[in-house]
Amino acid sequence: MPLSVVAGVDGSRESLAAVGWAAREALVRGLPLHLVHAREWQPYAHAPLADPGAPNRRGERALREAVAEVGLRHPGLEVTAEQVDGRPEAVLAAVAGEAELLALGSHGVGGLAGLVMGSVALAVAARAERPVVLVRAGRAEEDERRPDASGLPSVSTPYRDVVLGLGPAGPCEEVLEFAFDAAARRAAALRIAHGRAPAVPAGFGYGDADPADPADAGPGRGPGYGEGEDADGLLHVWRRKFPEVEVREQAVVGRPGRHLAEAASDACLVVVGRRARHSSAGAHIGPVAQAVLHHCAAPVAVVPHG
Structure with a gap:
């Protein structure tokens, strides 16, 4: 069974950029794309959720929107999606171990505070057994290409x-x-x-x-x-x-x-x-x-x- 290119989805701009990059990479490699949302349930002993199903619906909506976006841009690409219960770091590291590679959204920090606080993406990149690609928000295919004759990047240039x-x-x-x-x-x-x-x-x-x-x-x-x-x-x-x-x-x-x-x-x-x-x-x-x-x-x- 061929491995998949996997992307973590949480609804953020960074994760949507990672999904876009992962979709293009799946096409380059001739592999299916698999989208994963890690659903972490929090204890609310003193303040129970008014709507316990809200976190589940948010994850489903994030996956649904990501799948629709990929289908719009790459209609021939095979895409699957799932929610997995557990801490995001553990879930995504485990999924990465069974993937060709894992793409995650990354926040550009640039200061010491970012290193001290850490992030899910950094934690996964530090423990995953397969390559992890971190993608900034706003990255598009043309950003990876050389400028054309007009001086602007284009999806048709090298x-x-x-x-x-x-x-x-x-x-x-x-x-x-x-x-x-x-x-x-x-x-x-x-x-x-x-x-x-x-x-x-x-x-x-x-x-x-x-x-x-x-x-x-x-x-x-x-x-x-x-x-x-x-x-x-x-x-x-x-x-x-x-x-x-x-x-x-x-x-x-x-x-x-x-x-x-x-x-x-x-x-x-x-x-x-x-x-x-x-x-x-x-x-x-x-x-x-x-x-x-x-x-x-x-x-x-x-x-x-x-």
């Missing part, structure tokens, strides 16, 4: 670049495969931004990866892995697998999250890796991925790897 961010730990198979495949499906160029840590870091700020942290480097990899022959050899392997993809590489030194967000200002999709690990503080996506998710306007794919 895609902008897919941008892949690699930290000092170097590339991983799962992340490279996702990025090359995404570029090939769009007939887009792949721009690879290699993060290079300073020789003697004075300190680490928001969006910096710590090269002294073995968890950031990955098992058996040191801070210079991304600069060695292993990284070049692995890239060469994927270049051979996807000879039709034009690859451009650039090195960035210092704050990789900030550089990557700037490099992705004209991207159709940004790809970052997340090591599948759990610390005492729980699952997390890492500082570089957080910086990109909070500051990048393009859709961001967070791809877990071993």
